[in-house]
Amino acid sequence: MQDFSQEFMSAIGLILSGDSDLWEIVLLSLRVSLLAVVIAALIGMPLGAALAVARFPGRRAVVILLNALMGLPPVVVGLLVYLCLSRSGPLGVLQLLYTPTAMIIAQVVLVTPIITALTRQTIETLDAEYAEQLRSLGISRLASVPTLLWDARLALLTAFLAGFGRAIAEVGAVIMVGGNINHVTRVMTTTIALETSKGNLALALALGAILIFIAVTVTAVVSLLAPQERASEMRHA
């Protein structure tokens, strides 16, 4: 027990002293996950919206598949991305394995279905309300997508942050394709896993604290942004 409290103190020390190794890891995590979620949103939001408004045979099957992909096991994603990027894989020539880019790719694969599925749900609900009015204005189904995306922007921001939360907390896939190389591909989650197994609890605890802080901040931002319109709402008994 004595050990643990000591580890706690040195964890706090690490955070407060601005330990360069620690912040390098934190910054890489943020860079990788932010970039991944931005790319995932650029793909997933238009795709999800298009899926919400389009009508084609087999649409239900696609929606079901997409919802299933939301729960894609990270290790499987890691394995698939690994196979693609490994020396003999289809993208092997790019030599991306064990680079931050590989981790970004893995997180994009993981997060894109989540953002696509959440967008589809959100846009479909809004479209049920808007469809006839937009049609009356002479706007075709597909052309109504930008309007729907813009008017659903708060709900979509929530989807974006949900994707970010998933990306930054992910371990399995990034450790497989990133390799947890010191000063190159070490992110918060993989470092916590490694350092804990090595018994270096101070660094693990410090990173854990920062990870929790980020998660709380993201959630707080979501709940602060969402009820913007409710500022002028009446109080209910």
Place this chain on the structure above:
Amino acid sequence: MRDFMHISPRIEATGLRIGRNGASLLNVAHLVLDGPGPTLILGPNGAGKSLLLRCLHGLIVPDEGRITMEGVPLSTTHRARQAMVFQKPVLLRRSVMANLTYVLRRQGLGWRARRLRAVQLLEEGGLAAKARQSAQSLSGGEAQRLAILRALAIEPEILFLDEPTSALDPSATQAIEGLILAAARRGTRIVMVTHDIGQARRLGADIVLMNGGQVAEQARVGTFFTDPQSAAARRYLAGALVI
């Protein structure tokens, strides 16, 4: 009487039929909207008035029948020249002002022109003080007024209005009726559903009575109220059909 121009486009519907689960919801043998001045559609709840408006606007395709505008079969290009105010107004989740600038932008107006026109419309509709407010926070009547202003902003050749003043107070009703008449004088064909007989008398040049999915009677306003020809019209006017 009021001077309406004869330039409003002619609408003609022939053999319109819509059925669901064996029940006939709409069955209109022949309907021509051609004369000058507004057409007011009356009829009890469930008579098919909203359904008819949706068909004429091209939002739903009837099971059978044919609709032409100026002799040309209805198409998407026509809809751009028409506007419709729905029985339940649908407003964008944006500010009151943005609901107007949204359609003005589609009219090809520049940023400044859009804002000027929107402000002008809001003043005419008594909503100028609400310009920056979220459209979702408007009262029922205010929302209805905004939906009407948005339809007028399009300056349509044909304007379909489905009970547009059902939630309006007397003075707002008067103001909106003024705007509708002004549009009619500029040559917009007005096709409007109402349950307000007084309003039908005030605005209507032509009255269409719907009953059980059919056009029970179509007549000039004077004839309809003084000398109804059909039994359905006589019953309707006596209040017998109103549920």
